[in-house]
Amino acid sequence: MRLVPLSVLGRLLKRRLPTSLWGRSLLIIVIPVMVMQGAVTWAFFDMHWQTVTARLSEGLAGDVAWAVETYQDDPSEQNLAVIADRAERSVQLSIAFRPGYTLPAEQERGPVGVVDRTLEAALAGRLDQPFWFSTTRYPAYVDIQVQQPGGVLRVIAPRERAVATQAHIFVLWLMLATVLLMSVAILFIRNQVRAIERLAEAAEAFGRGELSPRFKPHGAREVRQAATAFLAMRDRIQRHIEQRTALLASVSHDLRTPLTRLRLELALAPKFKRASAMQGDLDEMEHMIDEYLAFAKGEAGEAPQSIEIAPLLIAVGEDGRRAGAEVEVIAPPGLTASLRPMAIRRALMNLSGNAAAHGEHVRLSARPLTSGGIEITIEDDGPGIPEAMHDEAFLPFSRLDESRNQNRKGVGLGMAIARDVVRGHGGDITLDRSDLGGLKAIVRLPG
Known part of the structure; x- marks a missing residue:
């Protein structure tokens, strides 16, 4: 068998563990309690319940052996009546002889196998004759049958004579205390x-x-x-x-x-x-x-407001049109987000102005995200920026002149301001290649 390295097992276990403090704290409480409850329950059943059940089964087996031996000494109806009367009054056993019967061929065993095994061992140690018993035929009684010449001697005993029936109360109290x-x-x-x-x-x-x-x-x-x-x-x-x-x-x-x-x-x-x-x-x-x-x-002092995205993009698009670019706006009506109006407008105007300065066609679009936020994209058909320079584009005073046709006006702060504003809202900006052939700025904001 191939053994799994401990390092691999540790990584697998780490992936399965909860990541939140609430989950890990709960795990710290639950696991020790479950281990303690399992240990206490196992110790109780192994050291107490099984021991008590074994002593009860041995006592019942001794009473059954006494009744069988006494009947064998004098297998008459008068002696059977005396034995049955004494057993009923002294040891709570109901004894009857069934002439012409044989032991059942099928065994009846209960869900808790230790009870049947314990009782079978006790009866086998006391009886020399073939026997059969059932702990499930009657809910409150144990049916024991011993083969005799000419029939079967049947003994019905209360279940508590063979099994410690109050064990479930201990387990119940243990579970209630644990809960x-x-x-x-x-x-x-x-x-x-x-x-x-x-x-x-x-x-x-x-x-x-x-x-x-x-x-x-x-x-x-x-x-x-x-x-x-x-x-x-x-x-x-x-x-x-x-x-x-x-x-x-x-x-x-x-x-x-x-x-x-x-x-x-x-x-x-x-x-x-x-x-x-x-x-x-x-x-x-x-x-x-x-x-x-x-x-x-950084526009940090402005209070957030619930803003509809479509009118915001339309207003930003008008500035791009004044710069001489053809602007397309795609935004579903009713899409809103909690934003700082002037700050987010300035960020989007910087991005759209940058797109309009380097492309003839600009596309502004917005869509809701499954995570609950919104995504705004600004695309152009200009020369774009190499992927290796996407991070550099957001650095303050960075002017990517070689790829963006010499930004003659400004000092290279437009993209840095836009990212600072978006991150101040809890979102971020990433760059990618546009379907129009130029640059695509992807703005993700929380809802």
Whole structure:
């Protein structure tokens, strides 16, 4: 026989084990309780029940042997009547002689084989004559028949004379105690796991930019300590975000003020040869400032709302049409998701603007996912990006000029901003080859 290596067996067992804390904690409780119950039950049946049953069977076999031997000493009807009367009064046995009968040919054995084996061994040790017995013919009695010259001596004994009939009560009480203990343990584990789940939900919501004001630490001391540490961390991060937002607002004001003065002076100055070039430089500087601020801010302070996807894609498609591309929008009506409107609109506009800048035909589509989220795809018929450079396309300040025809406007933050926004919603963006021949951006968002 081929033995399975322990490493393979360990991997197979690991795949079968539950992955959640709730399942593993429950397994830690259930397995020891089941092992203990099995060990106690086995010890009870092996050391107590079988021993008691053997003693009872030996006692019954001795009484049957006494009745058979006494009858054999004087096989008369008068002696049989005396034996039957004494057996009925003293040892609760009903004895009768059936003339002309023989032992049944078929054996009748019960579902618990140890009872029949024990009684058979006891009778075989006390009787010299052929015998037959049944523990199942009558629910409350044991039928024992012994072959005699001219017939069969039949003995009917109460079942409790041969079997310890109260054993099931012990097993029942053991099972009830086990169920009670496991129920208490399950409730306790569930409360502890629920506290960890709420902490995970609060952390995930904060990662999406949502605050959970009603979150309160509870559960075991260690769980409360982790929740308290998370709340302190959340407050520090929130203060940092607020300070950064205030700083960005100040920087935005300070940078736009001299740009506005330059634009005004350029408009009021007499016409000269470099005026249009200087105007283009100002436009590019303003666009760069917008991209820097948008990337640094991340639109994290906006509250999520339930948004219908079809109108959102139609509005995004209009910006692509203004860029000179032919835009096709495919979205089922009624498809909604909880999103931050301005942030997700900016992310999709960056993706669609990138597609419109490098292709003549752009397709925006959306569909629901079986997991409960939604999938939005932005495709174009442009030159595309090599698969080896898909990850590089999302790096800040990355401009894949060789494959995307020189992105003349911007600083390479559009894709990075889009991925930052989508991941802030709990989703992600991946790139693939489009059916149109260019690039396909796949945006997956939770429902």
